[in-house]
Amino acid sequence: MTASMSARLVVLVGSSSDLPVVEGVAPLCERFGISYRVEVASAHRQPARLQQIVRESEQAGAEVFVAVAGMAAHLPGVVASLTGKPVIGVPVASGPLAGVDALLSMVQMPPGVPVATVAVGSAGARNAVVLAARILALKDPAIAAALAAYRETLAGGGA
Numbered sequence: 001m002t003a004s005m006s007a008r009l010v011v012l013v014g015s016s017s018d019l020p021v022v023e024g025v026a027p028l029c030e031r032f033g034i035s036y037r038v039e040v041a042s043a044h045r046q047p048a049r050l051q052q053i054v055r056e057s058e059q060a061g062a063e064v065f066v067a068v069a070g071m072a073a074h075l076p077g078v079v080a081s082l083t084g085k086p087v088i089g090v091p092v093a094s095g096p097l098a099g100v101d102a103l104l105s106m107v108q109m110p111p112g113v114p115v116a117t118v119a120v121g122s123a124g125a126r127n128a129v130v131l132a133a134r135i136l137a138l139k140d141p142a143i144a145a146a147l148a149a150y151r152e153t154l155a156g157g158g159a
Helices: 016-022 025-032 047-059 075-082 100-107 122-137 141-155
Strands: 009-013 036-040 064-070 087-092
Touching: 009 016, 009 047, 009 075, 009 122, 016 036, 016 064, 016 087, 016 122, 025 036, 025 122, 025 141, 047 075, 064 075, 064 122, 075 087, 075 100, 087 100, 087 122, 122 141
Parallel strands: 009 036, 009 064, 064 087
Antiparallel strands: none
8 A cells, every 4th residue: 555645545444453454445546546645544543643644644735534433433533533625434344333333423513513424334435535536636637537437347347
């Protein structure tokens, strides 16, 4: 995965155990021509590190954040509190509630601190990249063209 500080998309996972959920991110980012990087930082165990990552990412040009977390799932909300950039939350199916708790914690953010939330798990992570691409495509014709081609592929039964 790309380690560029100048990534337009920053994917944050709360624990290294969540990394398998984001395996499908790399091929989609490459397909859409989006620079990205993946960072592991816990909102609970490493709040100062998380704040530093968000701040430095913004200074380096990050435009969208994807935050992946399970159970209490505070990572997306904390990221949304630290930035004015779009934040997309991906719930992880973990714990006794299989991701429902994470999903609800993301969609029930207080007014003024939104977290766009996608499906639980790997499909959600891939949709988060597609949503990020749609956001970036508003000002980037190359990404818009790549998205259009991707949609054509999907319409034809491909992936």
